[in-house]
Amino acid sequence: MSHMMNPLATPEQLYQRRSFSALPIELQDAIFFSTQCLTQAAGLLLQLPQSVTAQANVLLARYWLEEPMMFHEFSDISAASVYLTAKLSPYPRSPRDLALVYNYLLSPSSTLFHPLATLSDDSPPPPPPPTNIPNDYYLPEHIYNSFHTRMLNCESRILYALSFDTHVSLPHSLAITYLQALDFLNTSKSTISKRTLAYLNTSLLSPQMLYLTSQPNALAVAAIYNAAKDVGAKMPECEWWEVFDVDREELGFLVVGMRSVDGWGRKMREDMERMKGETESGRRGGMIRRRDVEGELRRRGLSVGNGHAGGSEEPVDMEAEMARRMDEKMAEIEASAS
Amino acid sequence: MTGKGKSRWADSAEDAALEAQVKKEKEEKKRIKAEKARKAETEKKRREAEAAAAAAQRQHQQQQTGDDDDDDDANGPPAKRRRLSPDRDAPPPPPPLQATPTASSNDNSKLLRFEGGRFGKCRSVENYDKLNDIEEGAYGWVARAREIETGKVVALKRLKIDPKDRSGLPVTGLREIQILKDCSHRNIVKLKEVVVGDDTSKIDNIFIVLEFLEHDLKSILEDMPEPFLASEVKTLLLQLCSGIAYLHLHYILHRDLKTSNLLLNNRGQLKIADFGMARYVPDPPPPKLTQLVVTLWYRAPELLLGAARYGPEIDMWSVGCIFGELLTREPLLQGKNEVDELTKIFELCGLPTDDSWPGFRRLPNARSLRLPSSSSSSSSTPNPTSALIRARFPLLTTAGVSLLSSLLSLNPSRRPTASEMLEHEYFRQDPKPKQEAMFPTFPSKAGQERRRKRETPNAPQRNQKAPEGGIDFSSLGGIFGAAREREERGGGFSLRMV
Numbered sequence: 117m118s119h120m121m122n123p124l125a126t127p128e129q130l131y132q133r134r135s136f137s138a139l140p141i142e143l144q145d146a147i148f149f150s151t152q153c154l155t156q157a158a159g160l161l162l163q164l165p166q167s168v169t170a171q172a173n174v175l176l177a178r179y180w181l182e183e184p185m186m187f188h189e190f191s192d193i194s195a196a197s198v199y200l201t202a203k204l205s206p207y208p209r210s211p212r213d214l215a216l217v218y219n220y221l222l223s224p225s226s227t228l229f230h231p232l233a234t235l236s237d238d239s240p241p242p243p244p245p246p247t248n249i250p251n252d253y254y255l256p257e258h259i260y261n262s263f264h265t266r267m268l269n270c271e272s273r274i275l276y277a278l279s280f281d282t283h284v285s286l287p288h289s290l291a292i293t294y295l296q297a298l299d300f301l302n303t304s305k306s307t308i309s310k311r312t313l314a315y316l317n318t319s320l321l322s323p324q325m326l327y328l329t330s331q332p333n334a335l336a337v338a339a340i341y342n343a344a345k346d347v348g349a350k351m352p353e354c355e356w357w358e359v360f361d362v363d364r365e366e367l368g369f370l371v372v373g374m375r376s377v378d379g380w381g382r383k384m385r386e387d388m389e390r391m392k393g394e395t396e397s398g399r400r401g402g403m404i405r406r407r408d409v410e411g412e413l414r415r416r417g418l419s420v421g422n423g424h425a426g427g428s429e430e431p432v433d434m435e436a437e438m439a440r441r442m443d444e445k446m447a448e449i450e451a452s453a454s
Numbered sequence: 455m456t457g458k459g460k461s462r463w464a465d466s467a468e469d470a471a472l473e474a475q476v477k478k479e480k481e482e483k484k485r486i487k488a489e490k491a492r493k494a495e496t497e498k499k500r501r502e503a504e505a506a507a508a509a510a511q512r513q514h515q516q517q518q519t520g521d522d523d524d525d526d527d528a529n530g531p532p533a534k535r536r537r538l539s540p541d542r543d544a545p546p547p548p549p550p551l552q553a554t555p556t557a558s559s560n561d562n563s564k565l566l567r568f569e570g571g572r573f574g575k576c577r578s579v580e581n582y583d584k585l586n587d588i589e590e591g592a593y594g595w596v597a598r599a600r601e602i603e604t605g606k607v608v609a610l611k612r613l614k615i616d617p618k619d620r621s622g623l624p625v626t627g628l629r630e631i632q633i634l635k636d637c638s639h640r641n642i643v644k645l646k647e648v649v650v651g652d653d654t655s656k657i658d659n660i661f662i663v664l665e666f667l668e669h670d671l672k673s674i675l676e677d678m679p680e681p682f683l684a685s686e687v688k689t690l691l692l693q694l695c696s697g698i699a700y701l702h703l704h705y706i707l708h709r710d711l712k713t714s715n716l717l718l719n720n721r722g723q724l725k726i727a728d729f730g731m732a733r734y735v736p737d738p739p740p741p742k743l744t745q746l747v748v749t750l751w752y753r754a755p756e757l758l759l760g761a762a763r764y765g766p767e768i769d770m771w772s773v774g775c776i777f778g779e780l781l782t783r784e785p786l787l788q789g790k791n792e793v794d795e796l797t798k799i800f801e802l803c804g805l806p807t808d809d810s811w812p813g814f815r816r817l818p819n820a821r822s823l824r825l826p827s828s829s830s831s832s833s834s835t836p837n838p839t840s841a842l843i844r845a846r847f848p849l850l851t852t853a854g855v856s857l858l859s860s861l862l863s864l865n866p867s868r869r870p871t872a873s874e875m876l877e878h879e880y881f882r883q884d885p886k887p888k889q890e891a892m893f894p895t896f897p898s899k900a901g902q903e904r905r906r907k908r909e910t911p912n913a914p915q916r917n918q919k920a921p922e923g924g925i926d927f928s929s930l931g932g933i934f935g936a937a938r939e940r941e942e943r944g945g946g947f948s949l950r951m952v
């Protein structure tokens with residue numbers, strides 16, 4: 117039983133994502149980052165333990181190596197991953213809980229992805245923080261029903277794409293165990309553990325998908341290494357990572373990878389805000405949606421395919437698009453009828 | 455609804471949380487910057503450079519192609535280029551079915567990353583030809599099938615899905631799959647893959663592909679003209695027990711052990727199947743677990759008494775029941791309902807006392823028991839259970855009686871653990887356990903004809919809710935009759951409503 121192991125992405129899977137997808141890679145990255153942030157925010161509002169939300173992050177990342185990002189609305193697939201992991205955990209949440217939380221997070225009242233003041237010098241001044249208008253996130257029954265249907269659809273889609281393997285080993289508790297074994301004489305354990313966990317959590321958001329390329333023990337060691345460096349802790353003289361079965365090469369990758377998440381996140385938010393700003397009239401900021409990406413693609417003269425391999429050469433398929441919208445409408449009607 | 459929603463997150467708690475997060479992040483960024491300025495940084499940079507160089511080298515080794523068409527800017531971490539292109543020199547990846555390669559396959563540390571397996575889409579059930587139905591249980595449908603490509607015979611178990619169930623795919627089925635995927639032991643049925651119907655636009659036909667075994671123990675017991683030999687019982691029990699020891703070691707409770715869920719192949723190998731009720735349970739167990747587990751005849755007394763906190767001991771009770779069944783070919787405790795089951799248990803094992811089972815009176819349903827107070831208890835013999843068991847199994851050796859009566863301890867903490875049981879002297883005494891290969895073969899029903907549908911009464915229903923306040927002892931007709939009968943026969947106790 118591989119309890120502390122995860123299934124990892126194959127080189128083929130990683131390669132495919134970057135080379136064959138119809139979506140330019142930086143759009144994929146922006147979608148990845150914002151959807152993972154949304155997932156985290158939902159986990160918070162649903163009062164789920166971080167371990168559950170983190171598993172949802174990992175399942176979603178795996179799913180997106182199997183199916184195109186444009187298959188489903190980003191918030192729907194995020195909701196499904198949270199719903200699924202919560203269902204399998206001791207903290208199940210009802211579909212209605214999920215609907216309420218996502219409805220709120222996507223509403224103009226939510227502070228999620230509200231433009232930041234300090235993004236860059238040439239960006240327009242940030243709008244005032246959103247005011248809370250309960251009407252913004254009122255959830256009519258038919259909207260709930262169609263969300264519910266879409267979420268269950270996404271749930272089975274995720275399971276199908278992952279062969280029903282929902283196993284996720286997280287590095288968090290391992291890292292704490294390792295820290296206890298290590299002796300950082302000159303620093304407090306709690307400072308360093310906090311920092312370690314912060315590295316592990318931000319790595320979940322990163323389109324580098326470190327959780328899909330490294331095993332938990334390596335992630336834990338790299339996070340500890342970075343944290344120890346950050347707080348100026350004196351590390352053991354020896355090559356201590358080898359005790360935890362991590363070799364220097366892998367450690368090097370992860371150390372650098374984890375350190376770059378911060379800068380990436382900032383760049384990603386800028387990209388997203390630009391996209392939102394240009395597509396949605398009136399409001400800036402907020403969670404990116406499929407239609408934002410479609411708009412961006414059109415502006416760039418790219419097609420709005422479904423993200424299938426090789427789809428980028430085809431002209432916009434209006435008919436398919438219409439069909440998709442009709443399907444959504446039907447699902448909505450069906451759901452409200454049942 | 456909106457009112458509730460409003461109070462739930464419109465308040466500042468959430469905003470504060472997000473704000474705090476942003477603030478924390480900012481602070482952390484600042485701190486990183488400050489740190490970077492530090493002198494100690496030079497050392498780190500050296501190390502990182504070293505590591506990065508090594509990394510670059512490895513990457514170079516791993517990817518043959520230049521693969522430099524993507525323009526990583528300075529922001530882009532070097533790490534993200536890692537393993538971007540398929541390694542054409544690498545051995546072909548294992549077929550997607552091998553989600554969990556065997557532990558033995560890894561002496562090469564370079565292959566470490568495959569240890570956890572890989573992920574990918576389900577294949578279609580059309581890769582299999584159905585041969586015959588095996589069984590239609592309370593929960594699913596099982597058939598014998600052949601994989602077209604390899605000719606291998608497998609068992610297909612269909613996950614029962616209620617399309618009207620608006621909570622999505624059943625959590626029991628998902629757990630069953632996950633647990634089977636996680637397990638790798640010779641006495642646990644092996645899951646090969648999960649396949650789906652051809653129409654993947656709607657995932658509503660899900661099949662678990664299992665290794666095929668010719669028999670289940672229940673069918674064999676039903677058809678045997680003579681009971682198993684003592685040596686055969688030992689072999690079966692040892693195998694059962696080593697499978698359970700593996701499960702419990704990994705915090706898995708099976709929660710539905712019974713003879714129809716134990717499979718046997720023609721080489722005398724026993725495997726535990728049907729993980730539809732199984733789940734991971736940490737130690738110590740969480741305070742609230744569903745009581746609706748384990749088919750009635752194999753259900754431990756603490757469950758019948760309504761304990762919400764229980765552990766691996768409930769599986770060991772079932773092992774005791776199975777032990778008895780192997781000896782006589784008849785289920786040991788065939789209660790008609792919960793009360794009757796408890797009655798039969800007390801008949802076989804004696805009554806619990808405050809000494810033998812401290813605290814049992816505090817269990818929810820114990821209040822409806824009327825037992826002689828411990829002071830006036832007549833059952834003060836050292837171990838009344840052994841005496842009663844010996845009477846019921848006159849042919850069983852002393853060691854066998856001691857094992858069986860310890861498994862059937864009313865007090866869960868007195869039951870042996872699976873690994874303790876493996877060490878029991880019963881298995882070391884003559885007759886020795888029979889070699890698996892020497893096992894007799896039986897005509898396989900599963901391999902030939904369609905089996906009749908059969909029912910074990912009161913099998914736990916998946917997704918069923920526990921009745922409020924536990925079992926309603928009052929609504930069960932015949933309790934008083936049954937109890938009185940028992941009293942007349944000198945059972946010395948009765949069940950009644952408080």
Ligand SMILES: Nc1ncnc2c1ncn2[C@@H]1O[C@H](COP(=O)(O)OP(=O)(O)OP(=O)(O)O)[C@@H](O)[C@H]1O
Pocket residue numbers: 588589590591592593594595596609611643664665666667668669670714715717727728729730900913
């Ligand atoms: N791998 C297998 N090889 C051969 N027969 C099998 C296999 N798995 C299951 N069976 C047969 O199918 C029966 C039902 O399987 P299983 O117990 O897994 O499903 P179930 O629907 O949960 O049953 P129930 O609800 O009646 O307990 C078993 O008793 C056994 O006879």
Ligand SMILES: [Mg+2]
Pocket residue numbers: 591714715728
């Ligand atoms: Mg069964």
